[in-house]
Amino acid sequence: MNVFRGFRAILYKEFIIIFRDRMTLFFMFFPPLLQIVAFGFALDNDVKHMAMVVYNEDRTAESRALIDAFVNTQTFRVVGEAGSVEELAAAVRRGKAYVGLQIPPDFARKLRARRKATVQVLIDGSNSTTALQALNTALGVAFRRSVNVLLGETGRSELPVEVRPQVLYNPSMRAPNFFVPGVIGTALQIATVFAAAMSIVRERERGTLENLLVSPLSRWGLMLGKLVPYLCISMTMALFLFTILRWVFLVPIHGSLVTLFLAAFLYVFALISFGLLVSTRAQTQNEAMQLSMTVLLPSVFFSGFIFPRETMPWIFYAIGALLPATYFIDLMRAIILRGAGLLEFWRHLVILALMGATLFSLCALRFKRKIA
DSSP, X not given: OOTTTTHHHHHHHHHHHHHHOHHHHHHHHHHHHHHHHHHHHHOOSOOOSEEEEEEESSOSHHHHHHHHHHXXXXXXXXXXXXXXXXXXHHHHXXXXXXXXXXXXXXXXXXXXXXXXXXXXXXXXXXXXXXXXXXXXXXXHHHHHHHHHHHHHHHTOSSOSSOOOOXXXXXXXXXXXXXXXXXXXXXXXXXXXXXXXXXXXXHHHHHTOHHHXXXXXXXXXXXXXXXXXXXXXXXXXXXXXXXXXXXXXXXXXXXSOHXXXXXXXXXXXXXXXXXXXXXXXXXXXXXXXXHHHHHHHHHHHHHSSSSSOGGGSOHHHHHHHHTOHHHHHHHHHHHHHTTOOOHXXXXXXXXXXXXXXXXXXXXXXXXXXXXXX
């Protein structure tokens, strides 16, 4: 008996249905393209030109030099001056500024007397990302000013200890280099899981599923025939996304293109298999969309796309280990940024292959039970 009996017939039929269904093609291409462009430009941890209000009670050359030091970091920009501490705090509370800088009236006098001069920095902590960068930059400005003063007092021309850091793989610390490879992983999910999840559900709602059940088709041939068209279209989408990554966001691809597309192929195969598994369970298209969300949302939060997995509680770390996006995003960043090859990350490829094979087998077995 031919295990994949009816594969070519289903393949031909599914290609015709997909290319006639403009809405399916639209949702497979437009949302991922929109997502990579929007996220690629919007996601950036390097916050620049945060609004800062200044309350300068000293008004000396030293205090103005300190304000200039804050502005020259390009992290802050002065948007106004306050006339009191209450007015400074109110500006931060109302959202007029992220940071409030208060310089006391004795700032310059203490510096000239070689005493400790204190300034206060009020930081809006309601946004942890901007607050952390504002805090680190403020501490860095104070540290550099203190070191310069101490060097001038001691007569030394250089620091006793100098650290020369070297950032590998992303020396300019560009946010798109980190985020865009991860966005590709989440964008491909939208292009594949939803479309594949609608496949059998659409047959059921249109009343054509019964025709398939009485046809001389094997369950493996049926599932593979439905999977391959979505696989071809999704790999075409992956090619478009890699092109945007390279030529729009100017992210260099240091690794092998063969390894890159092999990882994308295994990842897409696993996603489409999951979508088909959902379609064997769902009765309506709304139910298929809801079930698909069970893997899409965790993939954003627990895969390491935005937040490092090492800092997560063990339960969320374990959930991330069950998601194909976790391994694909690791592979994308390793291949694209670090130039890793098969020898370094072959385990990720094996895991993706096993996930895809397991999900595809579950699709066929579950469809067999539905026939029964």
